[in-house]
Amino acid sequence: xxxxxxxxxxxxxxxxxxxxxxxxxAELTAAAFERIRVSDLNAFRVLRVEDxxxxxxxxxxxxxxxxxxxxxxxxxxxxxxxxxxxxxTAFGCAGDFPVATSDSPAVRLLKASGAIIVGxxxxxxxxxxxxxxxxxxxxxxxxxxxxxxxxxxxxxSAAAVAAGLVAAALGSDGAGSVRIPAAWNNLVxxxxxxxxxxxxxxxxxGLTVIGPLAxxxxxxxxxxxxxxxxxxxxxxxxxxEPGKLRIGLSTRIPFTATKxxxxxxxxxxxxxxxxVLAGLGHEIVEVEPNYRMIGLTFxxxxxxxxxxxxxxxxxxxxxxPRTRSNARHGAKLSGRALxxxxxxxxxxxxxxxxxxxxxxxxxxPTTATPPPRVGAFDGLSGWQTxxxxxxxxxxxxxxxxxxxxxxNVPAGLTTGGLPLGAQLLGPSHSEExxxxxxxxxxxxxxxxxRRPA
Numbered sequence: 001x002x003x004x005x006x007x008x009x010x011x012x013x014x015x016x017x018x019x020x021x022x023x024x025x026a027e028l029t030a031a032a033f034e035r036i037r038v039s040d041l042n043a044f045r046v047l048r049v050e051d052x053x054x055x056x057x058x059x060x061x062x063x064x065x066x067x068x069x070x071x072x073x074x075x076x077x078x079x080x081x082x083x084x085x086x087x088x089t090a091f092g093c094a095g096d097f098p099v100a101t102s103d104s105p106a107v108r109l110l111k112a113s114g115a116i117i118v119g120x121x122x123x124x125x126x127x128x129x130x131x132x133x134x135x136x137x138x139x140x141x142x143x144x145x146x147x148x149x150x151x152x153x154x155x156x157s158a159a160a161v162a163a164g165l166v167a168a169a170l171g172s173d174g175a176g177s178v179r180i181p182a183a184w185n186n187l188v189x190x191x192x193x194x195x196x197x198x199x200x201x202x203x204x205x206g207l208t209v210i211g212p213l214a215x216x217x218x219x220x221x222x223x224x225x226x227x228x229x230x231x232x233x234x235x236x237x238x239x240x241e242p243g244k245l246r247i248g249l250s251t252r253i254p255f256t257a258t259k260x261x262x263x264x265x266x267x268x269x270x271x272x273x274x275x276v277l278a279g280l281g282h283e284i285v286e287v288e289p290n291y292r293m294i295g296l297t298f299x300x301x302x303x304x305x306x307x308x309x310x311x312x313x314x315x316x317x318x319x320x321p322r323t324r325s326n327a328r329h330g331a332k333l334s335g336r337a338l339x340x341x342x343x344x345x346x347x348x349x350x351x352x353x354x355x356x357x358x359x360x361x362x363x364x365p366t367t368a369t370p371p372p373r374v375g376a377f378d379g380l381s382g383w384q385t386x387x388x389x390x391x392x393x394x395x396x397x398x399x400x401x402x403x404x405x406x407x408n409v410p411a412g413l414t415t416g417g418l419p420l421g422a423q424l425l426g427p428s429h430s431e432e433x434x435x436x437x438x439x440x441x442x443x444x445x446x447x448x449x450r451r452p453a
Contacts, residue, residue, distance in 0.1 A: 001022075003031060004164065004195065005047060005167075006009065006023065006031070007031065007032075007035060007164035007167075007319050008164045008215070008255050008451060009167070010167050010168075010214070010215060010219050010448075011071070011074060011076070011167040011214060011215055011219035011222055011223060012169050012217075012218055012219055013167075013224050013393065014028060014074045014387050014421070015070065015071055015072065015074050016268060018059075018063065018072065018073045018074065019063065019068065019072070022059050023064070023138070024056075024073070025056040025057075025059040025060050025072070025073025025074070025075075025076070025116060026053065026056045026057050026060055027167030028056070028073065028074070028075055029052055029053060029056035029073075029075045029116050029118065030053065030056075030270040032075040032118050032165060032166055033047070033049055033052075033053075034120065035164065035165050036118070036119075036165050039143075039163055039165060040141065040146065041140060041141045041142075041143055041146070041150075041160070041163055041165075042122065042137065042138055042139065042140045042141060042156075043121055043122060043140055043156045043157075043159040043160040043163070043165060043261065044077070044118075044119045044120065044121055044122065044156060045080045045090060045092075045119070045120050045121065045137055045156065045327070046080070046087055046088070046119055046120050047058065047118060048084075048086075048087065048117060048118060048119050049118075051086070051215075052075070052116050052117065052118050052119075055116050056073060056075075056116050059072050059073035059116065060073065062114070066283065069112070069113050069114035070113045070114065070199060070222065070225070070226055071110070071113040071114050071115040071222075071226060072115075073116060074114070074115055074167065075115075075116045075117075075118045075166050075167070076110065076115045076116070076117060076118070076166050076167070076168055076169060076170070076223070077117065077118055077156075077157060077160050077161075077166045077169040077170070078106075078107065078110070078117055078118055078120055078121070078157075078169065078170045079120065079121050079123055079153075079154050079156065079157050079169070079170055079171045079172055080092065080120040080121060080122065080123050080156070081123060081127060081172055081279050082104050082106060082107060082120070082121070082170060082172070083100035083102065083103060083104040083107065083200070083355050084100060084103055084104070084107045084117060085099075085100055085101065085102055085103050086099050086100070087099055087100060087120060088100070089120075090136065090314070091123060091125070091126055091127065091309065092122065092123040092124045092125040092126060092132075092134050092136060092137070092153070092316060092320040092437065093125050093126065093134075093136055093313055093315075093318070093319060093323075094134075094135055094136035094176035094319075094393045095136075095313060095314045095315030095318055096314055096315070097314060098314075099400075101304075102220045104199065104200055104229045105171060105197075105198035105199060105200065106170060106197050106198065106199070106210050106344070107129055109198075109226055109227055109228075109229050109452075110170075110226060110227060110291075112272055113226040114276065114352070115226070118166060121154070121155075121156030121157040121159075121160055121169060121171075122140045122155065122156030123135050123152065123153045123154065123155065123156060124152050124153050124155075125320055125323045126171065126203075126210070126305075126306050126309045126310070127152070127153035127154075127174055127177055127375065128177070128306065128322075128323065128326065129152050129153060129385070129389055130151050130152045130153070130154065130177075130180045130367075130389050130392060130393045131147075131149040131152050131182075131372065131374075131376070131377055131389075132149060132150060132151070132152040132153065132155025132156055132159075133149070133374065133375070133377070133378075134320065135269045135318075135320065136318075139374045140155045140156050140159055141159065141374060142159060142184065142185065142371055142418075143159055143163035143185070143257075143452040144161075144162065144184075144185065144186065144413075144417060144418060144419055144452040144453075145371075145416070145417060146374075147373055147374060147409060148184075148372065148373055148374060148418060149183060149371050149372055149373070149374055150162070150167050150181050150323040150369075150371070151181030151182075151183070151184040151185070151367075151371060152177060152180065152181060153171075153172070153174075153177040153181075153211065154169075154171025154172060154181050154189075155172070155180050155181045157169035157171040157181070157213050158171070158181030158182060158184070158185040158187055158213050159181075159185065159213060161185070161187055161213050161215060162185035162186060162187055162215075162250055162452060163452060164451070166212040166217070167214065167219060168212060168213065168215075168219050168222075168223045169208055169212070169213050169214075169408040170211070170213075170218065170223070170227060170391040171189070171211060171212075171213050172203070172208050172209065172210050172211065173189075173191040173208065173209055173210075173211050173396075173400065174203065174204045174207045174208035174209075174302070174305070174400055175207065175298070175302065175393075175396060175397040175400055176191075176366070176393055176395070176396025176400070177208075178190065178191050178211040178212075178213060178269045178316060178366075178408070179191055179366050179396050179406060179407075179408040179421070179423060180241065180367055180393050180408075181213070181394060182213055182366070182408040182417065182421060183366035183367050183408050183411075183420060183421025183422075184367070184370070184371040184418070184419055184420075185342065185419055186215075186221075186410045186413070186419040186447055186452075187213050187214065187215060187408070188213070188214055188216060188217050188220040188407065188408065188409060188410070188442075189211060189212070189213045189220070189295070189394075189407070189408040190211045190212050190220050190221075190224055190405070190406075190407050190408075190431070190434075190435070190437065191200075191209060191211045191399065191400075191406045191407070192209055192210075192211055192224060192228065192405050192431055192435045193403065193404065193405045193428065193431060194206060194209055194297060194403030194404075195209075195307070195403075195406075196209065196224075196228050196230075196431070197209060197210040197211070197224070197227045197228045198228075198229070204301060204302060204304075204305030204308075204391075205300075205301035205304055205305055205338065205342065205417060206301065206306065206342070206345075206403060207298070207301050207302060207397075207401065208305070208400070209400075210227065211224070212224050212227065215363065215448050216425045216442060216448045217238050217407075217409075217435060217438045217439040217442050218239075218439065219236045220236035220237065220435075221235045221237060221238040221406075221435050221439075222234075222235050223369060224431075226443045230368040233411075233432070234431060234432065234435055235260075237431070237432035237433075237439075238435050238436065238438075239439070240432075240436045240439075241302055241436065241440065242433060242436035242437040242440055244281050244282060244283070245282045245283070245360040245361055245433075245437065246282070246283045246285060246358070246359045246360050246361075247274070247277055247282050247283065247284050247285070247359060247361050247362070247363050248285055248286070248287035248355060248358070248359035248361070248362045248363065249270075249274050249284055249285070249286050249287070249362075249363050249364075249365065250286075250287055250288055250289060250363070250364045251267060251365060252288045253368065253395065254291040254294060254295065254394060254395070254397075254398050255291055255292065255293055255294065255295050256295060256390050256394050258386070258387045258389060258390050258391065259387075259391070260368060260391050260394045261368065261391075262365060262368050263368055263369045263370065265287055265370060265414050265420065266365050266367065266368060266369065266370070266411075266420055267365070268356075269411035269412045269420045269422065270364070270365050270411055270422045271364065272411070272412065273363065273409070273411050273422050273441070274363055274444075276441065276445065277363070277441065278442060279436075279444075280440060280441070284363075285358070285359060287355055287358065287359055288355075289352045289355045289362070289398075290319055290352055290354065290355070291352060291398060294348060294352070294353065294398050294401055295339075295397075296341075297341040297344050297345070297348065297401055298341075298397055298398075298400070298401050299333065299341075300330075300333040300334070300337040300338045300340075300341040301338065301341050301401075302330075303326050303327075303329045303330035303333050304333055304334040305330065306323065306326040306327050306330045307326075307327045307328075307330030307331050307334060308330075310323070310324075310327040310330075313358070313405055314361070321382070322380075322381070322382040322385055325382045325383065332450070345401070345402070345403075348401060348402060349402060349428070352398065353402075353427055353428075356426075356427045359426070360426075360433065361424055361425065361426055361430075361433065361434065361437060362423070362424070362425040362426070363422060363423070363424060363425075364395055364422065364423045364425060364439040365395050365396070365421075365422060365423070366395060366408045366411075366420075366421040366423045367392055367393050367395065367396075367420075367421065368391065368392055368393065368394055368395065369391070369421075370414050370416075370418040370419075370420060371418055372388075376388070377389070380451050395423065396423065399423075399425055402426060402428075403428075404425070404426060404428050404430070405425075405426055405429075405430055405431045405434055406423050406424065406425045406426070406434070407423065407434045407435065407438050408421045408422070408423055408429075409421065409422055409423075409424060409438050409442070409445075409447075410445070410447035410450075411440055413450070424437055424438055
């Protein structure tokens, strides 16, 4: 196995290779740092070189002593909105941040599994945008085409996994921030049920959850099991046949108050996946969830979250003017509008969830377009940025309002080699069904065999 093959072997395979003595944690971790060093993607905000190499050596000693753990000695990465002791959590912002004095719950579970966290990945300011660029760190590049964005806000995590810098990484998803970069990097990205992966509190008033990014469904399921503390629940689902399902194909864009349309290349890719699923024995029907004015319940929660995070920053004056504007709007919407937005959630569950009376799973685009070019959002006003990003990514955020699970699956490449994705969406607590279906689709599509140049 070449060094490149080892880097792309995957999370579970790397764990097996270390356990079998075919490689060591020290070798694999050092190789990860070397790949990060020579890459030009700008995927990481901060690295843990000394600590990670020490932890890798300790993992090798534990393995030699006969110990075992799900990810013992395997390098992974986390997004820079997740606390790990000894490192700052800048969340894409400029300034001199204090180091975290404790690990987030997900990090504690990663460490308990034996994983080696090599560093924290780049994200736009407070995770607001579907592009990973900012004055604090520059631009993160898409390994499939460095002139394009990897997406956001978990763009650093996605770029790192797609390029084989690590086998898997954690991101967070508040409006598609795991699923969007997964779509634009040929990855599997799981947005789990709200609360599935423990956090230190409710993020963005219930919109944001932590989720895994990986090249295969099995690896994403493994990382989800580890970060959620669920044993082998989702790994078992990835090995299970989903049974014959009734799948609703939905391409209508939820209400956005801006001009949006579905790129024909994305439409064609999603419809092709529907044909593949039909060939696997599933029934495909066209349906449209009753979204109505769900956007009016998203904005107060999102903007109030920006306001909340902004209050923690050491240097708010260094923020992008668009961030400062969003924080001001969040302050205005943090009272009655925020309470009403949260109070409508049960109604939305009934209203939108009624679609699952007729289908088991929804298949929808993850984004409306292929990944934009790096710098496409530079110089835009706040309103212009909102219009541009909604035009590119209008499909993912309703499931954040609902708190229900969704899985991005790769849907192929454009003629120019840019990845596209589709979402498998389900009702409350349906991760196992979605993962089983995604794994069946992966076996037919074999997207894990594709690598960026």
